[in-house]
Amino acid sequence: MPIAMGVVDIVRYLAMPNEYRKVSYYKYAVLFFIFMCGVYEFMQIAEMSRRGQYAQIMEEMAYKDGLTGLLNRMAYNRELEAAAKKDAPCTLIMLDMNYLKKVNDERGHDRGDMYIFKIAEFMQKSFCHGEKSFRIGGDEFFVLAEYTNEDPLFSESIQNMKHMVDEFNENFGKALPLSIAYGYSVFRPGETDLDEQVRIADQKMYKMKVEMKAGMAFGLASVD
Numbered sequence: 001m002p003i004a005m006g007v008v009d010i011v012r013y014l015a016m017p018n019e020y021r022k023v024s025y026y027k028y029a030v031l032f033f034i035f036m037c038g039v040y041e042f043m044q045i046a047e048m049s050r051r052g053q054y055a056q057i058m059e060e061m062a063y064k065d066g067l068t069g070l071l072n073r074m075a076y077n078r079e080l081e082a083a084a085k086k087d088a089p090c091t092l093i094m095l096d097m098n099y100l101k102k103v104n105d106e107r108g109h110d111r112g113d114m115y116i117f118k119i120a121e122f123m124q125k126s127f128c129h130g131e132k133s134f135r136i137g138g139d140e141f142f143v144l145a146e147y148t149n150e151d152p153l154f155s156e157s158i159q160n161m162k163h164m165v166d167e168f169n170e171n172f173g174k175a176l177p178l179s180i181a182y183g184y185s186v187f188r189p190g191e192t193d194l195d196e197q198v199r200i201a202d203q204k205m206y207k208m209k210v211e212m213k214a215g216m217a218f219g220l221a222s223v224d
Helices: 002-015 025-063 073-084 100-107 109-126 152-171 194-214
Strands: 090-097 132-135 140-145 179-187
Touching (some): 025 073, 073 132, 073 140, 073 194, 090 109, 109 132, 109 140, 109 152, 140 152, 152 179, 179 194
Antiparallel strands (some): 090 140, 090 179
16 A cells, blocks of 8 residues: 555656645555554554463463362472472471361261361461462362471461461361361482372371371361
């Protein structure tokens, strides 16, 4: 279009040089062309932004647990692989809800889902110093903390969660209290094996689970 307007302007200039000085179609065509290019670029940028936001939403959905909003099993695998490549030690904390079947059978699955949701809520509020919290199974949870159990943040986070669980049971769970077992281990790159430390944390959690059920203990134990 700008070329055609240019040809028109040349013909007009040769035929009517005085009139040409008043109006130049070519200049308007160029301005129109620049405007349309701007509109096109804006639309392209908007589309790229929309696609980027969509991709981000899809990624979040892929790595988030639908019920609790915690990171899911896929994210757990990804983050453990990343932790194995780092030089800094980290603490691996396994958590598991006790008596979920009993809660579902006696109070219904809605109650069971509510207990699971509450565990996730307490984890997020307690481990709020950059730790990553996951739901890796129906009633199985995990925390990846970039510090060791010797760091005050570890005991502080466990104690905070214990207080939240105790308060919840005092107000809402007297008939069938919320009960959580946990175990932890520390992965030290170059000194210990990550998979082995995950197994140790899981074994400690299971040991606490057995002890709690044998003594019909509820809530969350203090840091050992």
